[in-house]
Amino acid sequence: MIRDSRLSGVLHGLLHMIGAGEPVTSEQLAQAMATNPVVVRRVMAGLREQGLVRSEKGHGGGWTLARDPADITLADIYRAVGAPTIVAMGHRSENPGCLVEQAVNDALSGTFREVEAIFLKRLGAVTLDALAKDFKRRLAKHKQSLEDQIHAAK
């Protein structure tokens, strides 16, 4: 099963934008996300429609965050990228006449829906700011680790 990576990709891009402090072009984001500028625009367009980011044309243009990252949850971003399918399984058909199918569908649908609700709840509990801070912690740790190596080599 091909897995949709739009949420993953756009989060990557947003963290870059937070770190930049100035408009970031699709070209730069594409390089960071190892993809194509058009793909970036395509997915970012959804975020813009939801008022999460802004885009500016021309010199010095590019993408900027439109809202406080502390007020944006991963669930907001998930919806903004088009609310991709969460559960990769589905029903063979939706024939309401077959009682066997009804029993099977109900049993699976209940689980599917529960899983989707939990997924969205979890995403809703994480803000973009929290993710950015997590990244900064990793960065600090990484730098510390590098310095330790330098000192150890003296």
Next chain:
Amino acid sequence: MIRDSRLSGVLHGLLHMIGAGEPVTSEQLAQAMATNPVVVRRVMAGLREQGLVRSEKGHGGGWTLARDPADITLADIYRAVGAPTIVAMGHRSENPGCLVEQAVNDALSGTFREVEAIFLKRLGAVTLDALAKDFKRRLAKHKQSLEDQIHAAK
């Protein structure tokens, strides 16, 4: 996103097998599942490898359950059909060098794994027998409903 319907389809087929009491051919199962006999054999082959069903060739042959449906959970069946992808989303790439990517992947992976665990736990709590009984309840209710209509029409 195309959703994998093997689990749904095979459950449908298994309920038919339970109701039949004698070997059911791929042809019959295919008709019930609105698909092709080869597709049925393909997916049933996984169940056979796990010892959940048996197949017999020749006259009077077909598919039969190999174990007590009360001892088979939907999780067993899920695994037997090849453990299809549960979460339809994934990471854009697995570049361990990029700290941004690490932060994003960890945040999403945690949620993905939690969701998958819950999914399997739920499937593991439902036996094939329970599903069959649920179907029988629906059938009885349906029959009752039909009779009521006949009586009301008198």
Next chain:
DNA sequence: TATCATGTAACTTCATATGTTACATGATGG
């Protein structure tokens, strides 16, 4: 031995995220 059924390889089909090319639109700086 004819028939029935599974076993399996080797296709085709289909949906859809992703990648790419091409060109239009609009903003900035000279």
Next chain:
DNA sequence: CCATCATGTAACATATGAAGTTACATGATA
């Protein structure tokens, strides 16, 4: 005003994998 830079978007190509299909081999039964 015009060259440049950037987004906006349509149109098409590519890739993946489930599902569907065809063809034929294998084996069991009557």
